[in-house]
Amino acid sequence: MLDLNLVRGIDSSAIKSFEKIIQLLNKNDIHLFLANLADRTKSQFQAGGFSSDAHERLYFFSDLDKCLEHSEDKIVETEMGADQTELQNVKQVKNDLMQAVYNDVMAALEHQIKFEELVDRMKPYLEELKVSEGEHLFKQRDTGRDLFFIMRGTINLIGESRQGIATRIRTLGPWTITGEVGAFSGYHAPYSAIAEKEGLVSRLSEENREQMESENPELAAEFHRLIIIIISNQLSKTSLAMVNSIN
Numbered sequence: 001m002l003d004l005n006l007v008r009g010i011d012s013s014a015i016k017s018f019e020k021i022i023q024l025l026n027k028n029d030i031h032l033f034l035a036n037l038a039d040r041t042k043s044q045f046q047a048g049g050f051s052s053d054a055h056e057r058l059y060f061f062s063d064l065d066k067c068l069e070h071s072e073d074k075i076v077e078t079e080m081g082a083d084q085t086e087l088q089n090v091k092q093v094k095n096d097l098m099q100a101v102y103n104d105v106m107a108a109l110e111h112q113i114k115f116e117e118l119v120d121r122m123k124p125y126l127e128e129l130k131v132s133e134g135e136h137l138f139k140q141r142d143t144g145r146d147l148f149f150i151m152r153g154t155i156n157l158i159g160e161s162r163q164g165i166a167t168r169i170r171t172l173g174p175w176t177i178t179g180e181v182g183a184f185s186g187y188h189a190p191y192s193a194i195a196e197k198e199g200l201v202s203r204l205s206e207e208n209r210e211q212m213e214s215e216n217p218e219l220a221a222e223f224h225r226l227i228i229i230i231i232s233n234q235l236s237k238t239s240l241a242m243v244n245s246i247n
Contacts, residue, residue, distance in 0.1 A: 009044060151175075
């Protein structure tokens with residue numbers, strides 16, 4: 001912003017200097033405001049090719065107040081534009097996050113409903129157990145074929161090394177299952193399942209599972225489908241964790 005109130009005329013060398021100035025300003029996206037130009041000075045600028053039409057970042061004002069007012073308006077406009085863009089970006093991120101949370105909640109709710117419905121239909125074949133803090137559902141290296149539906153509470157899967165070092169492998173909450181691998185393969189359990197606090201578990205024994213498969217094949221098929229989904233999800237998480245550790 002230049003106040004040319006005391007300038008009464010300019011020559012060709014001054015015009016060339018302003019040409020260099022305007023080139024530099026254009027390059028850096030800076031506006032040039034000229035205020036209080038005498039009619040003669042303004043005519044000389046225009047004759048030298050300096051006009052608002054020729055240079056979009058060049059402005060002429062009759063007095064300094066109007067120049068300052070326009071300058072303030074430009075600053076506000078620029079800042080508001082940046083704020084609006086940033087605000088839109090923030091809103092988009094927020095909307096995406098809310099949508100992701102909503103999808104996760106709905107998926108969890110759908111899983112819970114299906115889980116509870118299936119367990120309710122399987123009640124004739126299930127034994128309800130109240131577990132207390134520290135109680136084992138099964139121990140590492142057991143060969144039992146029982147499968148456990150966790151209805152309430154938290155179950156920790158704990159693996160113990162040959163040196164006796166215990167490591168928590170995974171924590172299971174409501175609407176999950178444990179013992180599924182041993183129930184179908186019968187090999188030694190690779191970890192212990194221990195109640196972190198008081199909870200409620202439904203146990204499906206091998207005998208009851210075989211009875212269900214014989215008496216109600218449709219229900220057994222739904223149960224098997226759930227087991228496949230659970231094991232697939234666990235394998236996916238394990239594979240992802242391995243990939244992330246490599247990268």
